[in-house]
Amino acid sequence: MNVETMIKSIPVTEIHRDHKNSRQFIDPKALEQLQADIRENGLINPITVVPRQEGGFCLIAGERRYLAYVNLGYETVAAHILESAGEEEIEAIHLAENLQREDLSPIDEAETFERQLAEKSIQDLAAMINRSEEYIRRRMKLLHLIPEVRQKVRRGAIGLAVSELLSCLPDERQKTMLATVEEQSLNAVQLSNLLTHQNDRRLINAVFDTKDCLQCPHNSAGQPDLFAREASGLGRCLYDPCWSEKELERAKSLAKQIEEMGPRAVIAGKIRIGLDDLPPEIDQTRAVMHNKAELGEESLRDCQSCKFLVVFISSEGHPLRQNICTNRPCYDERAARFRGGNAEKKKSGSKKSGTGNAKDNKTEKKSSTSPVPIKMTPANAPQRVKDFKRNKYQEYLAAHFPETPENRLRLIILAMKDTSWGRSWTGDATLKELNLACDGFDSNPGKLYPRLRVLNAEQLMTAAGRMALKALDKFSLPLIEEMVFTDLGATPETLFQIDRAYLELLTKAEIEATAKEIGLTDYLQNKGESISKLVARPKKEFIDSLLSCGFTAQGMPAWLQRETGFQNG
Structure with a gap:
């Protein structure tokens, strides 16, 4: 020049x-x-x-x-x-x-780049200033900062690394985290740890297709120098509005699929459903909460395509367990038929055994209950299976275990049963007092709760419930399974789906077998594709191909049914 x-x-x-x-x-x-x-x-x-x-x-x-x-x-x-x-x-x-x-300041630098990029490409600018394109892009991200944060960066009150972390967040979250950074004098490493701890929007657990998320600037996986790497490699979503929007889109898609089968679908903003949550045009006097124990499995299956059934879906894209029948006469008729059938079976069983004995009657009674685990997770199960199931169980408990006195008590009793953690209870005077109050009584919450109310132990239960909730991740796997399947009455279908997390759990051979079981192999053949060609690809590409082919699985594969230890009927 x-x-x-x-x-x-x-x-x-x-x-x-x-x-x-x-x-x-x-x-x-x-x-x-x-x-x-x-x-x-x-x-x-x-x-x-x-x-x-x-x-x-x-x-x-x-x-x-x-x-x-x-x-x-x-x-x-x-x-x-x-x-x-x-x-x-x-x-x-x-x-x-x-x-x-x-x-x-980095902000002034970013604003300079912004003016330059209005007239030239990022490649030309990088060559002009002898900087990498990545350097320019990282500075440009700072333009996502809200004005309050920008000014503090400009004045040197906030360092570059902290400002880069804040720029990943939506506006309202930036304001909140700015106050936290200043109050606690957090450095970049501490802020990164805090954001990771607070954010449970792991893409591996998303109910929606995460293909668009892989290159998103709000994906923590795209910023490995700012956030710790996730084991799945997929990262976490840092932009709550987008995550919520995608969940809602998934909920709407699921509602459409359900309504194509016959029932009415309602997207609910809460997880506890009652008759008041029905659309206003439906007569609540003709409605009744669906109860598997009152109808039996056969009637329940018949109801799945009934136009009088209202199915609820959470705004997070998950089907809720509470459904409502809006044709009470039909429901009552089916329930009466089911009760009559059970009574006839019981009577027939007594005739076969003469006068019958207590053991036979107990066995007959047990056989008429809803499906229960035939076995819990075996101790020698693969660790990958244990970890996968523990994560699913804990997510379900967090969403479906409201802090009511009855459920709080269930949690306390189960915690007491867990010897690996229960020993610590005796060191706390409040919990020791509660333990003494429970001693010698039936551990059934329905019987023990009234007893504790008589003893005026509400404060004890509240204190113990908080402690038990915090210790949830320390419970043994069999104990968590007891809470999920026995106390909450969950079924495998509500917990396990053919999604990315499930497929990544399997070997390629198991995925291929699963595809055959659920009809995916035939579906691909009808589209002119071959499962054998897909299997030859790397596992990640194989899974991506299966998830993006447009197939919707119905039912639970035998492999997963065996691993969860459940049988239907």
Whole structure:
């Protein structure tokens, strides 16, 4: 670059500041120090200006030195005058001078890049300033910061690493986390740990297709230097509104599928459903909560395609267990038929055994109950299976274990049964008192709860319930299974689905066998595709292909049924 320059003293009043100057904040104390130095030692480096067509000069470099002269009241200042510089050369000099400042804030730098990228490509800008494209992109992310955070970054109150973390968050969350950072004086590592701990939006657990999330700037996996790597490699969503929108889209899609089968689908904003949650045009006096124990499995299956059934879906995209029948006469008739059938079976069993004995009657009674686990997870089950199931169980418990007195008590009793954790209870006076109050009574919550109410033990239960909830992740796997399947009455179908997490749990051979069981192999053949060709791909690509082919699985594969230890009927 050949630009003719000359050094000359020019009037301070003829100098005009450039609106393109990147510096938006000048530290008053630093400016005072510069003024004192100039007063003592004079100006060592002249400022840089270019002549203006309308007269005077435009300041290109040396804004702080110029302001120091203005504040000191000096009439003239030494300046490099660029006589023959064209617009492109002036812009290059201006940009280089701005970016070479040691005190230029990352925000000012980002705003400079933003102006440049309005006229040139990121590749051209990177070559011009001798920086990588990644460097420019990271600075540009800072433009997502809300004004309050920008100003603090500009003034140096918040460091670059912390500001990069905050730029990943939506506006409201930035405001909240800014207060936390300032109150607790968090550094970047501590803030990263906090965000990871607070955020459970792991993409591996998403109910929607995460294909679009892989390259999203709000995916923690795309920022490995800011967030710890997830075991799945998929990362976590850092943008709550987008996650919620995708969940709602999934809920609407699921509702459409259900209504195509016959029932009415309602998307609910809560997980506890009652008759009051029915649409207003439905007569509640003709409605009744669906109860598997009253209808039996056969009637329940018949109801799945009934137009009088109302199925509820959470706004997070999960089917809820509570359904409502809006044809009470039909429901009552089916329930009466089921009760009559059970009574006939019981009577027939008594005739076969003569007068019958207590053991036979007990066995007959047990056989008429809803499906129960035939076995819990075996101790020698693969660790991958145990980890997968524990995560599913804990998610379900968190969503479906409301803190009512009855359920709180169930949790306490189950915690007491767990010897691996229960030993710590005796060290707490409150819990020891509760343990003594329960001693010698039936551990059935329905019987024990009234007893504790008589003993006026509500405060004890509240304290113990909080402690038990916090210790949920310490419970043994068999205990958690007891809570999920016995106390909450969950079924495998409500917990396990043919999703990415489930498929990643399997080997490729198991995935292929599952595809055959659920009809996916035939579905692909009808589309002119071959499962054997897909199996030859790497496992991740194989799974991606299966999840994106448009197939919807019905029912639970035998492999998963065996592993969960459940049978239907």
